[in-house]
Amino acid sequence: MSVAQESIPAAAEVAAPAIETVGLTKVYGNLTALGDLNLSVPAGSVFALVGPNGAGKTTAFSILATMLQPTAGVARIFGEDPINDPMSVRSLMGYMPDFFGVYDDVRVGEYLDFFAAAYKVPVVRRAGLISDLLELVDLGHKREDFVESLSRGMKQRLGLARALIHDPALLILDEPASGLDPRARVELREMILELKSMNKTVLISSHILSELEEVCTDIGILEAGKLLVQGPPSQMLAEARPVLAYSMRLADGYDPDKVLKTLSEDPSVIDTALVEGRFEITIGGDDNEASDLLGRLIKKRFRIVEFTQTRASLEEIFMKTTKGIVQ
Amino acid sequence: MSAEPISEPIAEPEQGGKKRFISTFNPVLDREIKERMRAARSSILISVFVGLMAGVLYLIYRVALEFFQQSGIFSGGGFTSVALGRIMFEWILGFLLMLVAFIAPGLASASISGEKERKTLHLLQITLLRPRSIALGKLGASTAFLLLMIVAIVPLLMVPIVLGGVNVWQVLKSLLVITSFAVFIVAMSTYFSSVARRSQASTVLAYLMTFLYGVVILGLLFLETFVLGSFGAEPVMQSRPVSLFVNPLVALADAATDERSMGLEVSLLSGIAQFVDRPNDQFQEGAQLGPNGEVILQEPAEERAEPFRLPVWPVFVVLMVAATALFVMLTTLRLRLPSPKFVLGKTPE
Numbered sequence: 001m002s003v004a005q006e007s008i009p010a011a012a013e014v015a016a017p018a019i020e021t022v023g024l025t026k027v028y029g030n031l032t033a034l035g036d037l038n039l040s041v042p043a044g045s046v047f048a049l050v051g052p053n054g055a056g057k058t059t060a061f062s063i064l065a066t067m068l069q070p071t072a073g074v075a076r077i078f079g080e081d082p083i084n085d086p087m088s089v090r091s092l093m094g095y096m097p098d099f100f101g102v103y104d105d106v107r108v109g110e111y112l113d114f115f116a117a118a119y120k121v122p123v124v125r126r127a128g129l130i131s132d133l134l135e136l137v138d139l140g141h142k143r144e145d146f147v148e149s150l151s152r153g154m155k156q157r158l159g160l161a162r163a164l165i166h167d168p169a170l171l172i173l174d175e176p177a178s179g180l181d182p183r184a185r186v187e188l189r190e191m192i193l194e195l196k197s198m199n200k201t202v203l204i205s206s207h208i209l210s211e212l213e214e215v216c217t218d219i220g221i222l223e224a225g226k227l228l229v230q231g232p233p234s235q236m237l238a239e240a241r242p243v244l245a246y247s248m249r250l251a252d253g254y255d256p257d258k259v260l261k262t263l264s265e266d267p268s269v270i271d272t273a274l275v276e277g278r279f280e281i282t283i284g285g286d287d288n289e290a291s292d293l294l295g296r297l298i299k300k301r302f303r304i305v306e307f308t309q310t311r312a313s314l315e316e317i318f319m320k321t322t323k324g325i326v327q
Numbered sequence: 328m329s330a331e332p333i334s335e336p337i338a339e340p341e342q343g344g345k346k347r348f349i350s351t352f353n354p355v356l357d358r359e360i361k362e363r364m365r366a367a368r369s370s371i372l373i374s375v376f377v378g379l380m381a382g383v384l385y386l387i388y389r390v391a392l393e394f395f396q397q398s399g400i401f402s403g404g405g406f407t408s409v410a411l412g413r414i415m416f417e418w419i420l421g422f423l424l425m426l427v428a429f430i431a432p433g434l435a436s437a438s439i440s441g442e443k444e445r446k447t448l449h450l451l452q453i454t455l456l457r458p459r460s461i462a463l464g465k466l467g468a469s470t471a472f473l474l475l476m477i478v479a480i481v482p483l484l485m486v487p488i489v490l491g492g493v494n495v496w497q498v499l500k501s502l503l504v505i506t507s508f509a510v511f512i513v514a515m516s517t518y519f520s521s522v523a524r525r526s527q528a529s530t531v532l533a534y535l536m537t538f539l540y541g542v543v544i545l546g547l548l549f550l551e552t553f554v555l556g557s558f559g560a561e562p563v564m565q566s567r568p569v570s571l572f573v574n575p576l577v578a579l580a581d582a583a584t585d586e587r588s589m590g591l592e593v594s595l596l597s598g599i600a601q602f603v604d605r606p607n608d609q610f611q612e613g614a615q616l617g618p619n620g621e622v623i624l625q626e627p628a629e630e631r632a633e634p635f636r637l638p639v640w641p642v643f644v645v646l647m648v649a650a651t652a653l654f655v656m657l658t659t660l661r662l663r664l665p666s667p668k669f670v671l672g673k674t675p676e
Contacts, residue, residue: 028669062669066453069665083665090453101446103358105365110358117354118454162450 016079018043018170018201019064024073026059026225033059035225037073041218043169046192046202048212050318051222057205058098060222061174064203065095077170091119094163098175100155102147108134108158109143112165119166133161137191153184160191171195173204177211189215209314219314223322236317243270244290245310248279251303262300268293280310355456355464356471359438363472373479376426380419380480387418412490417596419487420501420583423480424575427473427509428541432533435469435516437526439658444526449670458662462517462655469513477506500582504640507647508575512537514654521661544574571639578643 019041026034034056041047049057062068063075066086075081080088103111109130116126134140137157142150150158156176163171173192177185185208192215195202206212212219213233220230229236250259256274263272263281268289271282283290294307363369391414395407442448451461481502487493516533523529547570571577580599664670 059669063665067449067664067666067670069667086453086665087455090455095450095453097446097450099446101442101450103362103445103447105362106358110361114354114358115450115454117357118451118456120455166455 016043017041017076018045019047019075019077019203021060021064021075022073024060024063024075025071026056026063026068027071032225034063034070037222037225037227039220039227039230041201041203043078043201044196044199045217046196046204046215047218047220048216049203049205049220049222050207050209050212050314051205052322054224055222056225057222058174059225061095061172061203061205065093065172066090091166092168093170093172094166094168095172096156096159096163096174096176098178100152100159102155104148106147107143108139108145108147108150111147111158112161115162115165121166129165133164136164136194137161138187151184153180153187156180156184156188157191160188168200170201170203173202175205175207177206177208185211209318213314221318221321228321229317233314237311237314244283244285244287246281246283246290247306247308247310248281248297248304249277249306250279251305254303259302262297262302266293266296353460353464353467355451355461356467359464359468360471363468369472373476376430376476377479377483380423380426380483383422384415384419384483384486387415391415409491412487413492413597414594415490416484416487416493416497417583417594419480419483420505420579421576421595423477424505424508424579427477427505428512428537428575430476431469431473431509431512432516432537433530434472435465435513436520436530436533438465438469438517439520439662440523440526440529441520443524449664452662452664452670458664459655459659461662462521462658465517465520465658466510466514466651466655469517470510473509473513474506477502477509497583497585500640501579503644504575504578504582507644507651508578511647511651511654514651514658515540518654518658518661521658544570548574548577572637572642572646575643578640581639581643 017040019039021037021039024034024037024039025032037056037060039049039060049060051057059068063070064077064082066082066089069083075083077089078092080092082089106114112130112133113126116129121129130143131140134143137160139150139154139157139161142154147155147158160171160173160176163173176192177188180188189211192202192204196215196217204212204216216233218231219233219236221228259279260272260274263269263279268283268285269281270284273280281293283293290309294304297304388411391411392407395410439448442451452458484498488495488498512533515536516529519532519536520526520529523532547568551568551570576596577599580596583596584600
């Protein structure tokens with residue numbers, strides 16, 4: 001895990017970032033919505049920006065999506081300036097807000113055709129492009145339906161198709177899973193993975209950290225307008241929990257005190273506890289130590305049913321990193 | 328970095344070979360027209376409007392005929408027909424002007440604020456469309472609908488033309504005055520729509536400003552005519568005060584009438600033109616029918632050398648176009664992003 005300020009040069013060494021901000025600040029009167037944001041989003045990554053409500057995510061997204069002028073600092077999207085050259089940025093970026101506004105009396109196909117025209121997609125390309133996008137978001141059968149008749153999940157998918165209409169290299173998705181049912185969330189996650197396979201850079205914000213963990217390649221935690229940490233989730237998870245932790249379940253009929261005593265006397269075990277019928281074991285070593293411990297326990301005729309490594313989750317990292325500050 | 332294209336650039340018939348509903352140079356205009364014309368309220372509004380205008384025209388006809396029969400000024404026959412045509416034409420134009428002034432703010436006042444409420448405006452603003460294109464698209468859609476309404480009543484204007492006393496040039500000039508005024512009201516309302524966050528507020532603002540415009544021009548006319556005019560030896564109207572050139576009713580009177588129709592004081596626009604343009608002319612009874620069916624009320628005994636007076640209606644049209652351009656520019660400025668203000672609703676807290 002690296003501190004935000006240190007991450008810009010590190011990312012720049014790897015590849016030219018898709019998004020780079022230096023000292024990005026937005027102040028509304030007495031409120032600092034975004035304070036000195038230094039962010040580097042590698043090209044081709046799925047970058048999750050997470051934080052509590054009021055952390056400054058939407059403000060940051062608004063600046064990057066060429067809607068809002070910052071009070072101070074600079075931002076670059078593939079080297080283009082969203083403030084002084086918004087048109088160049090708009091041709092490279094697709095934006096999807098958390099709320100899907102609809103036009104009355106407009107069909108799904110017409111909705112996309114309208115935005116294709118607004119993004120200057122050549123007329124001869126539009127029909128094929130719209131068909132492809134509707135297939136991508138699994139709305140091909142809804143082409144002639146009115147937009148307002150779609151479910152929330154379908155509208156979100158249509159919003160994603162709209163954001164992709166001009167084939168942008170970068171997608172900014174603000175709380176895309178907001179208000180979606182579990183099935184729609186799974187579908188959305190699959191679509192993000194598909195975008196990743198298409199080599200798109202995706203900047204995403206969400207409150208549902210468990211889902212982000214599965215799709216994002218990088219994560220940044222924002223609180224009170226400041227970026228607290230930034231890096232790949234695997235690195236963050238490893239740094240958040242440097243020791244190995246295992247969970248063990250035994251078949252019925254064991255003596256808990258005897259098991260706890262055996263575990264605590266083992267030289268590789270640092271800590272152990274019985275929680276809801278499972279033995280939580282912390283091991284001071286590597287996977288070999290864990291394997292040796294398992295062998296010793298089996299030799300001692302413990303009837304082990306399950307022996308699983310437990311990992312730190314993004315929620316755990318999030319809770320450790322943030323302080324619950326709400327502006 | 329460039330991502331893989333989603334679709335190859337293959338030429339295909341648009342929308343599965345279906346013919347497009349309408350296509351202009353402006354996608355916003357395309358969509359707005361499509362959306363408006365699909366709504367049932369549009370056809371209802373136009374039907375009610377044409378029905379109302381037809382009813383008003385018939386009412387004018389009945390009242391004018393009754394007036395002629397009772398007053399005994401006109402003896403009937405061809406002359407009565409021409410005078411009737413003239414009166415119907417002038418009153419229906421006046422009514423059309425008022426109706427347009429009443430409808431135009433309602434058509435345009437929610438065009439941008441409605442998108443803000445639906446949270447679709449910022450999505451439009453971050454496309455590759457210029458703010459001016461969005462503003463012109465909004466203006467064009469409301470104007471197109473108003474033009475449709477105006478064109479829909481053109482057949483009604485054929486009645487006075489057939490009756491006589493009105494020529495096609497007067498019809499065209501009059502419709503130009505009404506249209507330029509309507510476009511100005513639409514542009515002003517569109518601007519207030521870009522200022523307000525809610526449609527209710529923008530609608531109230533648009534109607535209030537249209538009403539204030541009426542109050543100001545009437546106040547100006549009153550001031551120049553009765554207050555300032557009382558100090559001068561010459562009638563104020565002779566010197567063409569400013570209030571004339573910004574007054575749509577006066578401009579319409581100027582466009583719809585000529586010297587030969589001035590004597591019909593019972594007719595709305597001729598009466599106004601008589602007051603504004605020929606305050607010293609004498610109304611003379613016993614008017615006659617001219618060779619082309621026009622009303623000839625007075626043959627000048629001798630040619631009078633009149634000073635050059637700026638025609639009202641062309642100046643009015645030019646002023647309306649200039650004011651429209653100004654409001655389009657102001658709307659364009661309001662639509663520009665990035666903005667220092669948060670555009671996604673309330674400022675984050």
